[in-house]
Amino acid sequence: MTLSGLSIKNIGHNWLRTILTVVGTAIAILSFVLIRTTLSAWEAGVDNAAQDRLSTIHRVTFVMPLPKRYFDEFNGARGRIPGVKASTFMNWVGHKHPTRETEFFATMAVDSGTYFDVYPEMSVPPDQLANWKENRQGAIIGEALANQFGWKVGDDVTLTGTIYPGDWKYKIEGVYEATKKSVDRAQFLTHWDYLNDSLPEGRRDMIGWVASTVDDASRAADISAAIDAKFDDQDIQTRTMSEKAMTMEFLGGASAILSALDIVSLVILGIMMLILGNTIAMGVRERTHEYGVLLALGFRPKHIATFILGEGLFIGLLGGALGLLISYPIVEQGLGRWLEENMGAYFPYFSIPTSVSALALGMAVALAGLAALVPAYSASKLDVITALRRIG
Amino acid sequence: MSEEATSAETSKASAKASDTTTAKRSPIIVCRKIVRSFWRAKERLDVLDELDLEIAEGSFEALMGPSGSGKTTLLNLIAGLDRPTSGTLTVAGTEVSAMGDAALARWRSQTIGFVFQHFNLIPVLTALENVELPLLLTSLGSSERKKRAQIALRVVGLEDRMHHRPQQLSGGQEQRVGIARAIVHDPKIIVADEPTGELDRKSADEVLHLLERLNKEFDKTILMVTHDPAAAERATVLRKLDKGKLL
Ligand SMILES: Nc1ncnc2c1ncn2[C@@H]1O[C@H](COP(=O)(O)OP(=O)(O)OP(=O)(O)O)[C@@H](O)[C@H]1O
Numbered sequence: 001m002t003l004s005g006l007s008i009k010n011i012g013h014n015w016l017r018t019i020l021t022v023v024g025t026a027i028a029i030l031s032f033v034l035i036r037t038t039l040s041a042w043e044a045g046v047d048n049a050a051q052d053r054l055s056t057i058h059r060v061t062f063v064m065p066l067p068k069r070y071f072d073e074f075n076g077a078r079g080r081i082p083g084v085k086a087s088t089f090m091n092w093v094g095h096k097h098p099t100r101e102t103e104f105f106a107t108m109a110v111d112s113g114t115y116f117d118v119y120p121e122m123s124v125p126p127d128q129l130a131n132w133k134e135n136r137q138g139a140i141i142g143e144a145l146a147n148q149f150g151w152k153v154g155d156d157v158t159l160t161g162t163i164y165p166g167d168w169k170y171k172i173e174g175v176y177e178a179t180k181k182s183v184d185r186a187q188f189l190t191h192w193d194y195l196n197d198s199l200p201e202g203r204r205d206m207i208g209w210v211a212s213t214v215d216d217a218s219r220a221a222d223i224s225a226a227i228d229a230k231f232d233d234q235d236i237q238t239r240t241m242s243e244k245a246m247t248m249e250f251l252g253g254a255s256a257i258l259s260a261l262d263i264v265s266l267v268i269l270g271i272m273m274l275i276l277g278n279t280i281a282m283g284v285r286e287r288t289h290e291y292g293v294l295l296a297l298g299f300r301p302k303h304i305a306t307f308i309l310g311e312g313l314f315i316g317l318l319g320g321a322l323g324l325l326i327s328y329p330i331v332e333q334g335l336g337r338w339l340e341e342n343m344g345a346y347f348p349y350f351s352i353p354t355s356v357s358a359l360a361l362g363m364a365v366a367l368a369g370l371a372a373l374v375p376a377y378s379a380s381k382l383d384v385i386t387a388l389r390r391i392g
Numbered sequence: 393m394s395e396e397a398t399s400a401e402t403s404k405a406s407a408k409a410s411d412t413t414t415a416k417r418s419p420i421i422v423c424r425k426i427v428r429s430f431w432r433a434k435e436r437l438d439v440l441d442e443l444d445l446e447i448a449e450g451s452f453e454a455l456m457g458p459s460g461s462g463k464t465t466l467l468n469l470i471a472g473l474d475r476p477t478s479g480t481l482t483v484a485g486t487e488v489s490a491m492g493d494a495a496l497a498r499w500r501s502q503t504i505g506f507v508f509q510h511f512n513l514i515p516v517l518t519a520l521e522n523v524e525l526p527l528l529l530t531s532l533g534s535s536e537r538k539k540r541a542q543i544a545l546r547v548v549g550l551e552d553r554m555h556h557r558p559q560q561l562s563g564g565q566e567q568r569v570g571i572a573r574a575i576v577h578d579p580k581i582i583v584a585d586e587p588t589g590e591l592d593r594k595s596a597d598e599v600l601h602l603l604e605r606l607n608k609e610f611d612k613t614i615l616m617v618t619h620d621p622a623a624a625e626r627a628t629v630l631r632k633l634d635k636g637k638l639l
């Protein structure tokens with residue numbers, strides 16, 4: 001046995017309380033990691049959002065469609081907009097899985113001829129792409145979605161319509177992989193032509209929005225203004241902005257929530273420190289008599305204080321480590337997977353940054369040490385005779 | 393041995409201490425006009441009142457007296473846990489009444505072995521680890537510490553219980569582990585405050601026998617506070633304390 005061994009053995013003094021405290025600390029660390037990971041995933045969403053890709057939507061709201069002919073302004077039929085490199089258009093289809101209807105994924109009817117020119121970070125094997133272009137009922141899906149429902153190339157899939165009612169039959173012709181973190185890896189891409197031709201006359205030839213890449217990201221704002229100017233005197237006006245601007249606008253609304261989460265994560269640490277402080281203080285109070293014995297044997301107050309600090313740090317370390325241990329499966333495999341698959345547009349990539357786990361572990365240990373400081377100090381002021389007289 | 397000390401011995405105890413070797417040896421504990429007072433609500437209470445005492449090296453002394461007479465207070469002073477309000481106290485050649493906290497703690501860890509009424513073993517440690525405890529303050533290496541702790545447990549006859557925790561031991565066994573802890577660092581003096589107070593007759597006799605052996609075979613000076621006349625019988629000298637004065 002050693003002095004530090006003695007310090008650590010004291011956690012066995014009251015196993016139940018030690019275990020509860022360690023578990024409590026672990027849960028606090030899990031919550032902290034969860035919140036911090038959410039915040040950083042959110043920020044990563046902004047950082048990764050493309051600045052060189054513009055979305056042109058209905059001036060009022062993206063829910064309202066634009067006439068298909070608007071696209072003629074982009075693709076060269078009526079000249080080009082200076083600075084625009086490539087453009088495509090698509091409709092939000094909003095299909096659902098026939099049996100697992102709560103599992104959300106984005107279904108998009110896209111222009112097969114131009115879509116992948118505008119989204120080069122989605123990569124499809126050339127033969128699969130060619131097959132898809134040939135088959136009007138073909139679909140290309142993200143690899144996350146393929147995993148989620150166990151779909152593979154060649155499968156026939158029937159989806160349930162919502163915006164466009166009825167059963168929709170598709171054949172999976174390809175699976176795309178994301179070469180950038182910002183890409184939603186769970187999309188279901190179908191042919192716009194197929195959708196359009198299936199619609200009643202009155203609903204045809206409407207598109208959800210236009211997406212364009214630009215040559216120079218720093219001119220995104222000017223180019224956006226130039227696009228919108230084209231439609232100024234039309235009956236439906238447009239609003240164009242970069243993906244990054246759009247994400248930021250969305251996050252602007254959420255910024256109050258973000259700072260609230262930020263504060264909550266600190267409050268959780270504060271509660272964790274109180275739990276630790278309470279446990280340590282209770283243990284120290286119960287062991288006053290024991291410390292009296294140690295003092296009688298010749299141990300010094302600094303030994304006693306060190307034992308208590310060591311014990312606190314050790315409990316903090318155990319709690320922090322356990323917290324991280326449960327955080328990885330819960331945050332990355334469970335919740336993270338779910339968010340990536342279901343809210344991929346906002347959380348394309350949800351995983352615990354190393355800096356967050358390091359911070360969490362460091363905080364667990366440091367705050368446990370801090371919580372042990374007061375009991376350690378008061379124990380170091382114990383008088384040997386008073387302590388011995390206290391029957392523990 | 394001084395005259396007061398001799399006169400303080402009861403006739404019975406002195407008769408028992410027939411071997412004169414004890415009386416011839418020089419005193420290891422010398423108290424001169426020791427006063428220890430406590431203040432209770434502005435009222436001064438002289439628990440020990442100008443007490444003079446000499447204890448010869450190698451003796452086994454019992455201290456009796458009514459509750460509240462100051463036995464524990466005196467024992468604490470001699471053991472260097474406390475300092476007298478006035479007077480001088482010399483133990484094992486050191487004037488403990490003049491020492492600072494740190495020096496006193498170091499001195500205690502080398503000179504005194506403690507046996508407590510409530511055994512006071514650390515519950516999370518095994519018997520062996522409890523006995524090893526005082527050695528953590530020495531410069532001994534870990535294998536040497538362990539060896540010495542095992543020897544001390546052998547002396548008290550509990551080598552086979554060394555990996556047991558206090559909870560897994562009987563009261564008598566706990567107290568024997570307590571005694572092993574008191575001797576592991578080979579102190580000159582053992583102080584025991586009612587060491588049999590919590591024990592049944594049989595366990596008490598075993599503990600007393602052990603203390604006798606430590607006194608005779610290992611030449612430890614033992615000062616034992618007790619309420620038990622049978623325990624006092626084992627001592628070579630019996631002193632009685634009443635209202636802060638030796639009778
Ligand atoms: N720290 C203290 N503060 C105030 N009074 C004290 C203190 N320590 C001891 N006393 C008082 O001194 C007196 C003697 O106490 P002590 O513990 O020495 O008695 P004792 O002879 O050991 O008694 P017992 O046989 O009950 O153990 C008691 O009246 C006690 O209340």
Ligand SMILES: [Mg+2]
Nearest residue numbers: 463464465585
């Ligand atoms: Mg007493």
